[in-house]
């Protein structure tokens with residue numbers, strides 16, 4: 001048993017992992033990653049009682065963190081290994097990046113809000129997650145200085161995959177994104193970059209906040 005985690009929390013985490021299994025998450029490495037990341041650290045203290053519920057929760061700057069079963073499903077769809085360099089667009093609380101850091105070799109994550117990026121970075125430090133770097137920037141542009149990527153995950157919706165992100169994905173690489181109109185039902189889709197273009201598979205209906213162009217001027 002992990003000595004750093006109180007026993008009460010252990011029981012909650014076991015129930016949490018069981019619920020994810022019941023929701024169809026099968027990948028053992030992904031389940032282990034979700035078990036290792038304490039979601040309470042990433043949520044508003046006022047919402048602590050819901051930290052291990054399978055619900056989306058509000059975070060700072062008017063944004064939302066996804067429900068854990070969706071975080072798990074996206075991580076599973078990305079088919080990440082320890083050999084992979086991964087880009088996440090939409091750092092938010094940092095929870096999804098922390099989950100990715102346990103399955104990937106390295107993770108870079110970008111958000112348009114400085115506040116979210118610095119809070120997420122502080123959480124990565126507390127957890128000793130040294131293979132994640134968080135940047136302030138416009139995710140529509142990707143992170144050319146850290147490209148190319150084996151995997152790219154968008155945690156905000158787009159109407160179509162931004163060209164810069166396609167350019168920064170390796171051939172044979174996978175990109176997962178919610179695709180569709182803002183504030184309506186979108187499709188969580190998985191794209192494989194082939195010589196002939198992107199091969200798309202639609203996975204499930206979802207609803208994400210939209211990716212907004214430009215780094216925020218304040219916050």
Ligand code: SAH
Nearest residue numbers: 065090092093095096111112139155211212
């Ligand atoms: N993955 C996060 C939740 C992301 S919510 C988590 O695990 O908590 C979507 C995030 O996308 C928000 O934090 C929002 O600020 C960010 N975002 C929106 N437009 C963006 C852009 N153009 N570039 C980078 N981040 C953006």
